[in-house]
Amino acid sequence: MSEFKTIIEPFKIKMVEQINVTSKEERLDFLKQAHYNPFLLNSDKVMIDFLTDSGTSAMSANQWAGIMQGDESYAGASSWHHMRDTIYDLTGHEYILPTHQGRAAERILYGYLGGKGKTFISNTHFDTTRANIEFSGAEAIDIVIEEGKAPKTFHPFKGNIDTKKLEDLIIEKGAENIGGVILTVTNNSGGGQPVSMENAKDVAAICKKYNVRYFLDCCRVAENAYFIKHREKGYETSTYKEIAQELFALVDGSIMSAKKDALVNMGGFLSLRDEELASACKNLLIITEGFATYGGLSGRDMEALAIGLKEVFEPDYLHYRIRSTAFLGEKLKEMGVPLVWPIGGHAVYIDAKELYPHIPVHEYPGQALVCELYLKGGIRTVEIGSVMFGKYDEEGKLIPSPMELVRLAIPRRVYTQSHIEYVIEVFEKIMEDRKNAKGLKIIEEPKFLRHFTSKFVRVA
Numbered sequence: 001m002s003e004f005k006t007i008i009e010p011f012k013i014k015m016v017e018q019i020n021v022t023s024k025e026e027r028l029d030f031l032k033q034a035h036y037n038p039f040l041l042n043s044d045k046v047m048i049d050f051l052t053d054s055g056t057s058a059m060s061a062n063q064w065a066g067i068m069q070g071d072e073s074y075a076g077a078s079s080w081h082h083m084r085d086t087i088y089d090l091t092g093h094e095y096i097l098p099t100h101q102g103r104a105a106e107r108i109l110y111g112y113l114g115g116k117g118k119t120f121i122s123n124t125h126f127d128t129t130r131a132n133i134e135f136s137g138a139e140a141i142d143i144v145i146e147e148g149k150a151p152k153t154f155h156p157f158k159g160n161i162d163t164k165k166l167e168d169l170i171i172e173k174g175a176e177n178i179g180g181v182i183l184t185v186t187n188n189s190g191g192g193q194p195v196s197m198e199n200a201k202d203v204a205a206i207c208k209k210y211n212v213r214y215f216l217d218c219c220r221v222a223e224n225a226y227f228i229k230h231r232e233k234g235y236e237t238s239t240y241k242e243i244a245q246e247l248f249a250l251v252d253g254s255i256m257s258a259k260k261d262a263l264v265n266m267g268g269f270l271s272l273r274d275e276e277l278a279s280a281c282k283n284l285l286i287i288t289e290g291f292a293t294y295g296g297l298s299g300r301d302m303e304a305l306a307i308g309l310k311e312v313f314e315p316d317y318l319h320y321r322i323r324s325t326a327f328l329g330e331k332l333k334e335m336g337v338p339l340v341w342p343i344g345g346h347a348v349y350i351d352a353k354e355l356y357p358h359i360p361v362h363e364y365p366g367q368a369l370v371c372e373l374y375l376k377g378g379i380r381t382v383e384i385g386s387v388m389f390g391k392y393d394e395e396g397k398l399i400p401s402p403m404e405l406v407r408l409a410i411p412r413r414v415y416t417q418s419h420i421e422y423v424i425e426v427f428e429k430i431m432e433d434r435k436n437a438k439g440l441k442i443i444e445e446p447k448f449l450r451h452f453t454s455k456f457v458r459v460a
Ligand SMILES: *Cc1c(COP(=O)(O)O)cnc(C)c1O
Pocket: 054, 101, 102, 103, 104, 126, 128, 129, 184, 188, 217, 219, 256, 257, 258, 259, 260, 267, 268
């Protein structure tokens, strides 16, 4: 590794995408038109877009070259072989089913294994994972370790599963009623926190003991491998790919949204060892996604995915990726911005309840920070608090979410050090002006997923 402190982006820029630089006055207008919900803003009104890391990666020159070489033959396409061989090399799973994105693979696998009376157990089910399981009639139970729920306690692997709870649950529900155990690496809904190899192995032993299926939700498996190499004893000399291969060796199958660590804008897959299960899933794939050699993907998508899945394990890339996310988090922490600690792989989470103690939860401190970040700096983020998860009791009173967080999700290979320095400067202004931030009131909301389309007004 380099002797210098500064971590340079390990790439040069060949093509640029214009950012429209806006003024504070313009942004106030735009935000009013968007009813104080930046989800409703057109992207050309945003300067730094931290809404999500999903499907927002910048592709490499090699990936773009691969796009040109995509083989669009209906059967026997070379791009399919390239994608299949790359995934097989990584997972060692014999049956590989391409899908148009992660949730399509979830619908097929969990729809088939789920149904009334079944239970799935995970560190934390991602929202589409939970939705697909519950839609099948099954239940989804999260059992991340206690440290994973405490925003400020340091633990190197806050994404770990509570193995005692896992064993108790399998016994309580009956092993035959467990649809599967799903290990999400890194734990997206739990702050992008990693899972240790030791924990992944302990879970494997329990699943084996009770003959329960074990799957990896591997959207961010390369990022998780980085944390294992640098935080867990015994992996100092392993490559990131070897660590990932060891994780895949433990499980019966995996699901990936390639929009994360495969560095593409669309795509996914399901990988399985069991022939019978794979054959059942393949039938569902053909009915709803496409023939087994392309799922919902075009040849060029599969080509870019295969190349991205190799690039993501390059040491210089991963070092830059994890350290640049941590750099932002560490600078904000030094400045006194309350946040979830330690910093996970793909995002920084700010504790808005602590930042704005004068804004009560029913006036949505997280949404207030989302609006302030946009007004002051043109930065788009997302509230993960009572706007997203709040419910109402019978009298119509808000039942708040346990935490009021704001997520800054960092797209891969998109922003440079100076963009990050700018974000840090915007936070200096946020801190100076924290007492003046105002809460919000919802004036219009849909029944489900209200963070997407709710409309707000500022509380005077
Ligand atoms: C994004 C994501 C999914 C769903 O994938 P899509 O490609 O968005 O359908 C599933 N699990 C995790 C952990 C994710 O981050």
